[in-house]
Amino acid sequence: TQLLEQSPQFLSIQEGENLTVYCNSSSVFSSLQWYRQEPGEGPVLLVTVVTGGEVKKLKRLTFQFGDARKDSSLHITAAQPGDTGLYLCAGVNRENTGNQFYFGTGTSLTVIP
Amino acid sequence: SQTIHQWPATLVQPVGSPLSLECTVEGTSNPNLYWYRQAAGRGLQLLFYSVGIGQISSEVPQNLSASRPQDRQFILSSKKLLLSDSGFYLCAWRPQAVNYGYTFGSGTRLTVV
Numbered sequence: 001t002q003l004l005e006q007s008p009q010f011l012s013i014q015e016g017e018n019l020t021v022y023c024n025s026s027s028v029f030s031s032l033q034w035y036r037q038e039p040g041e042g043p044v045l046l047v048t049v050v051t052g053g054e055v056k057k058l059k060r061l062t063f064q065f066g067d068a069r070k071d072s073s074l075h076i077t078a079a080q081p082g083d084t085g086l087y088l089c090a091g092v093n094r095e096n097t098g099n100q101f102y103f104g105t106g107t108s109l110t111v112i113p
Numbered sequence: 114s115q116t117i118h119q120w121p122a123t124l125v126q127p128v129g130s131p132l133s134l135e136c137t138v139e140g141t142s143n144p145n146l147y148w149y150r151q152a153a154g155r156g157l158q159l160l161f162y163s164v165g166i167g168q169i170s171s172e173v174p175q176n177l178s179a180s181r182p183q184d185r186q187f188i189l190s191s192k193k194l195l196l197s198d199s200g201f202y203l204c205a206w207r208p209q210a211v212n213y214g215y216t217f218g219s220g221t222r223l224t225v226v
Contacts, residue, residue: 031212035215040222043217044217088156103158106156
């Protein structure tokens with residue numbers, strides 16, 4: 001099993017603040033994805049990054065894949081209460097027979113109005 | 114469009130009773146299918162994945178088993194539930210291509226009492 005560590009585990013911030021969530025591993029990944037999950041529901045895909053150094057933006061969210069493809073970050077600008085949820089990173093290695101992604105430990109974000 | 118159905122949404126079962134959770138996918142063929150378990154507010158643990166009918170791979174030794182009797186049907190079972198089987202179970206599918214994201218079902222909250 002390839003371990004993905006996310007930090008921080010919990011984050012509580014005021015509306016309008018900026019934040020960054022990190023996803024780190026000792027393994028190299030072919031690609032990495034970020035998901036957001038709300039309580040009682042399945043995770044929903046936000047983005048997939050595949051190239052080392054790649055940066056993708058989704059409105060106020062900026063995702064970066066590390067140059068060595070071992071880590072990633074998610075930066076949220078001017079957080080809003082609707083950003084509240086559990087953020088999960090997930091990585092895949094092409095050597096995995098079932099192409100299964102291994103999920104990180106999760107970051108629980110609460111944005112206070 | 115593709116959809117994934119997972120049921121039941123919640124389940125309370127006594128220790129030692131059997132379990133059957135079902136997941137079906139519509140609108141696609143030959144998907145990769147997955148069962149994950151999630152502890153409260155944490156990351157997802159891969160339990161089983163399947164790349165085709167009758168092909169099941171297990172990631173973690175446990176009290177559970179999986180079957181894929183049809184192309185778009187994935188079943189998670191147990192003959193005798195343990196207290197430690199309690200959790201949030203998620204079914205997911207994704208195309209065979211390596212970089213596509215998962216589409217998750219809405220999950221089953223299992224409580225073993």
